[in-house]
Amino acid sequence: MxxxxxxxxxxxxxxxxxxxxxxxxxxxxxxxxxxxxxxxxxxxxxxxxxxxxxxxxxxxxxxxxxxxxxxxxxxxxxxxxxxxxxxxxxxxxxxxxxxxxxxxxxxxxxxxxxxxxxQRVALHPLDQFRAFLAMREKGQPDEDIAAAFFVPVNVVKQRLRLAAVAPSLLDLYAEDGITLEQLMAFTVTHDHARQAQVWEVVQRSYSKEAYQIRRMLTETTVRASDKRAQFVGLGAYAEAGGVIMRDLFQNDDGGWLEDVALLDRLVADKLKVEAEAIGTEGWKWISVAVETPYGHVNGLRELSGTTADLSVEEQATIEVLNAEYAKLEAEYESADELPDGVDERLGEIETALAAFDGRPVMYDPSDITRAGVFVSIDGDGKLSVDRGYVRPEDEAPVTVDGEGDTEAEGATPEASDPSTPMVQRAIITIGGQVEPEDDDDDVIKPLPERLVTELTAHRTLALRDALATNPHVALTALLHKLVLDTFQRTSSSGGCLEASVRHVFFSVQAADLKDSPSAKAIAARQDDWKTDLPADEDALWDWLVGLDDASRSALLAHCVSYGVNALYEKVDRYGGAGLSQHGLERRLKHADRLARAVGLDMVDAGWRPTVDNYLSRVTKPRILEAVREAKGEQSAQLIDHLKKGDMAREAERLLDGTGWLPEPLRLADIETAADTPTGETGALPDFLASDDEDAAVETEDDPARMIAAE
Missing domain, CATH: 3.90.1530.10 (Conserved hypothetical protein from pyrococcus furiosus pfu- 392566-001, ParB domain)
Incomplete structure (x- = not known):
């Protein structure tokens, strides 16, 4: 039934x-x-x-x-x-x-x-994203959608951006295969193929965090805060067809510029236009580069120009601004906080007065025709123009009495005719950069020779800065040199004292060397002393005599520091005039002695291992060795499966704050160095121990083969 x-x-x-x-x-x-x-x-x-x-x-x-x-x-x-x-x-x-x-x-x-x-079931966020997208496709503006649901317009834009992620990733999100934070990270780019490619890598990686996804999506881009982007301007870049990637879900500092080649071309074009305009001033040469290396003016004579005089109107304006500034300061002297309008006006006055301080420097026309200009971009993305440097080969020839009427060799009649106007076209050179070769071999190879030189350039600069702030050690180093010259009669040259300081120029250096804390400290100290030093040699002697003991010690330490040379350099194997192996060993040993004396710590000096300055320049085993030393075997195993580029970036994150240093930047063992008898050559560090340039693999049985490879 x-x-x-x-x-x-x-x-x-x-x-x-x-x-x-x-x-x-x-x-x-x-x-x-x-x-x-x-x-x-x-x-x-x-x-x-x-x-x-x-x-x-x-x-x-x-x-x-x-x-x-x-x-x-x-x-x-x-x-x-x-x-x-x-x-x-x-x-x-x-x-x-x-x-x-x-x-x-x-x-x-x-x-x-x-x-x-x-019993009520909340709407899945993806359904809301797609509903917003459908409303927009039917013609509703973002503002109307926001008003209809009582949310800010930015929320609508965010949800529409989420709805525009690759369909395959949206399907995963609907099935809880990825989190909302991961989905938000993918919105940085509109390239669905790139999104899918990154997810393919991320899902096999131990790190699936949103920040890792953003990093991978933007690894080939340039930040909008980069000085190149600031120099060109985001508007000009976009007008030229460049794409700016934005993150609507967190502060992206202006976003990322996707087309790096376009950006570099726009930078080069704008720098060239600026250089050509400067060339009309009559300079002999103009060197153009995105950034100038540290010590780029070494060996060049700087012209002494005169600042343009203030006009009567400008002087009157300065007096009025100073009077207004003083009046406002006096009026609000006892106020705990300045009103917004007053604070803004004081800032305007300071800016106006600073503009008068930046008046152009005037040079002698005859000096301009043999001098040149360095054109680059400063750290704020503004044009940097450094005028008035003469190369040794461009110096005016010294004439002997009776030869003043003889035309200089190579001079033309037009050049000697004062009635003929001199029109000189500046030679403009634009610098380039060579990318280092990649090496993915599985063995720990010696550090590249160029990298060792770059690292020791960092150490040399930090050692100079430390020595300049330690007059006692500087005096000891100078006395040590004088004693050697006096009692052992080592080679020396220059001056009646037979003691000199030769400023060593770093022909091989990393791009970040001039922006290091040591470089900035040395440059600031040099500028401070240069402002006080008299130009006349006789006046200089009298000025030095009048200095107090503390100032004399500080100046001595500063001068002695410029003679520090802790660079690793290629030795001359054939007994020529170059650096010998013994000379290199002696130099590095002396550098360690100085470093211990001044308490040099390259971590405190600001050096950190990054992708650019070390990790991308060495092999994968070297990267793993660094992580293993700093964080342990477990951390090294977390990244040993990655490709070299990804491994280097993750290693930079893992090494941050650990204080790890590569061998060239470490201080040699103090006890070993102290036990070495005077006059004997101490052993080099492992990475410099061998003379075999062709060594490619280091082994436990033969550590002496760990040398700097070319």
Whole structure:
């Protein structure tokens, strides 16, 4: 016999005047959450009531219906309607769609109220993203969508950007295969193929964090804060067809410039235009580079120009600005905080006065024709023009008495004719950069010779800075040199004292050397002394005599520091005039002695292992060795499966803050160095121990083969 299925009966809906409704005390919602009553009422005013109210008749003491209805489910909608009635935007008797239930229904009012809230399923965020996208595709502006849902416009833009991620990734997000944070990271680029490529790598990696996804998506880009981007301008880059990648979910510092080749071309073009304009001033040569290396003016004579005089009008303007500044300072001297307007005005005055300090420097026309200019970009992305440097080969020839009327060799009659105007076209050179070769061999090879030289250039500069701030050690080093010259008669040259300081120029150096803390400290100290030093040699002697002992010691230390040369350099194997192996060993040993004396620590000096200055320049085993030394074997195993580029970037993150240093920057073992008898040559570090340039593999049985390879 077939079982009879019992049919259910749904309550029929009916319209009930609003003034016949009251809020039930059986409503289980007590805590405010989600959309406010104000926003819900505005939404009802815009769209109407999308869902009716659940109501029950109110009974009197005898159990008879009173004609009023209570609302146990839908209390927030009732409050929103009530607000519209109070605002007279809805009539008191306006019919409200309701679903009434019998007073003696099988389920209680509390149960109905709870069920309505518990059984409701929130919309998946992806459905919301796609709904916003559909509304925009139908012609609704972002502002209208934001107004319709009472959210800021930026929220709409964010959700639309999420909806534009690669469909395959959206499908993964719908299935909880990736997190919302990961999905937000993918919005940095619109390239679906690149998004899929990065996810393919990330899902096999131990690190699946959002920051790693962003890093991989932007690894071939240039930040908008880069000085090249600031120099060209984001507007000019975009106008030339360049794409700027933006992150709508966190501060991206202006975003990333995707087309690096285009940016470099725009930089080169703008620098060339600037150089050509400067060339009309009559300079012999102009050297153009994005950034000039440290010590680029070594060996060049700097012209002494004169600053252009202030005009009467300019002088009057300065006096007026100074008077106004002094008046404002006096007026608000006792104020705890300056008003915004006053603070802004003081800043304007300071800027205006600073502009007068940057007046152009005038040079002798005859000097200009043999001198040159360095054109580059400073750290703030502004044009840097350094005028007035003469190369040794361009110096005016020294004439002997009686030869003054003889024309200089190679001079033309037009050049010797004062009536003929001199028109000289500047020779403009634009520097380039050679990328280092990659090496993915699995063996730990010796450090490249150029890298060792770059690292020791960093150490030399830091050692100079440390020595210049330690007059006692500087005096000891100088006395040591004098004693050697006096008692051992080592070679020396220059001056009647037979003691000199030769400034060593770093022909091989890393790009970040001139921006290091040591370089900046040395340059600032040099500028401070240069400002005080008299130009005349006789006056210099008298000035030195008048210095107090502390100033004399400080100046001596500064001068002696310029003679420090702790560079590793290629030795001359054939006994020529170059550096010998013994000379290199002696130099490095002496450098360690100085480093210990001044307490040099390259970590404190600001050196950190990065992708550019070390990790991309060595083999994968070297990278793993560095991580292993600094963080242990477990950290090394986390990255040993990565490709070299990814490994280098992760190693930079892991090594940050550990204080790890490569061998050339470490201080030699103190006890070993102290035990070496005077006059004997100490052993070189492992990475310099061998003379075999062709050594390619280091082994435990033969550590002496660890040399700097070319």
């Amino acid at each position: 077939a079982t009879t299925v019992q049919k259910i009966t749904l309550s029929s809906s009916r319209d009930i005047p609003f003034n016949k409704l009251v809020l039930s005390q059986s409503n289980v919602r007590r805590v405010k959450a989600g959309v406010s009553i104000e926003e819900l009422s505005e939404d009802i005013a815009r769209r109407g009531l999308l869902q009716g109210l659940n109501v029950r008749p109110v009974l009197d003491a005898e159990g008879a219906e009173t004609g009023m209805f209570e609302v146990p489910a839908g209390g927030r909608r009732y409050r929103a309607l009530e607000r519209l009635v109070k605002q007279k935007r809805l009539a008191k008797t306006a019919p409200v769609p309701c679903i009434p239930k019998a007073a003696d229904a099988a389920t209680s009012a509390e149960e109905d109220s709870l069920a309505e809230n518990v």
